[in-house]
Amino acid sequence: MELSPRQVEILRLLKANAGNVSSTELTEHFAVSVQTIRKDLNELNQQGLVNRVHGGIQLPTQSHNLSFSNRQVIHLQEKKQIAINLAEFLPEGASIFLGIGTTPQQLALQLLHHPGLTVVTNNLNAAVALCCNPNIQTYMVGGRIRATDQDVVGEDATNYFRKFQVNYGICGTGGISAQGDLLDFSPEESHLTQTILENCEQRILIADHHKYLRSAPLKSGHLKQIDRFFTNQLDAPLAELCHQLSIRVHTETPPAADLSQHVRQL
Template identity: 70%
Template structure:
């Protein structure tokens, strides 16, 4: 069963992100108006889940050369991912074909698609495929290849080659991080190859990512925001909105609910 984090622990993670990736225990104690012992208990829990790194006098974000564990990613920013999923399915027409890539946001999209009629879905996301099995009228193709137990997906040359056999209406992929210049980043070459296959073999290229992915580091460049047609997110900074406008990327964010049909 997936471990849950409390509202205060989630607020600590948000505060850490907003403070540039490092915050002191004293600042947290003052911000939440609680005892040092209470904050220490919260930080110990977040450290156990590998969501933060304990440093002298406080915490910082963990090193991002590797992604967080899948179970932790299922927890963190879950409501934002659900908002993105609910928003996206309002755009997908009946009877369309889609690629659904790896990650916890595509998983949430699959969970919200089970009542969507007439879909054809090609995915390497194990949890997405299992969720889609709840509707026998959805035609789901699961790629073959190497299973990553820690990420609950399928990767490798066979998986990438299988994606390239199709030409679909909508290619939907997540991202490990996004640089301030618009580079789309992943944590391994295998993830990068899959993302490229999705974006190169569809009519409409759709990026799904919550706002915490902006300026989050990851070591492998997969693509660039200029190669995206639509970007679905929960909220967007002024800096990123300006970049999307410059690159003619259509943005839909759940914070403004500007829903229009494709």
């Protein structure tokens, strides 16, 4: 289910209020009925994006990610635009790592007419999509298939990535903390992300803005390791952090006006 504009704004308000907001505050902010807000909150709760508590909602504390099928449709338009921008950036003949997640899957779909790449991936959906482009040479890792995530993980998969040194390492993330930590949901995911970041010339993070302040239990890296960040928009604190770390940010939507000079656009 794609989020409505009001639901997107509810999530923004939730983050802006340190992860807690009351139903009364939301009904007053949007000037709508309690029943309307309750329906929005129920839908957000069902998608795992908020926790319902007495009188309002909180940001969820998550130890497990949503299923791949659910993540495929959440924030789909944002993910597509991120993928379009990155596909246009990647030069012909480059080699890339393509990690797990639904945004990397969207990138693979946008590469169907790319003039040529070498891709190493553990993302099953990405590999299937890339097979449709005869100009792309795709290497698929071996290992354990996670049915709920539709990817391949484990030590065999991680070791296979280590055999390569590519131009661009492209990875998603489960969440980004206020301090800039890149978060994942399992040790296997974390090891793969670390391996991608360690075996490439340029490190690219792709994540929609909803990943900022989203919790996950494991640290896989930090924004200071990232060279380029492809996203749809930035919250002001994250934009400032990226500026401090000299990360080249590619986004279709400018961040807060006072920080826009710090963010380089495509």
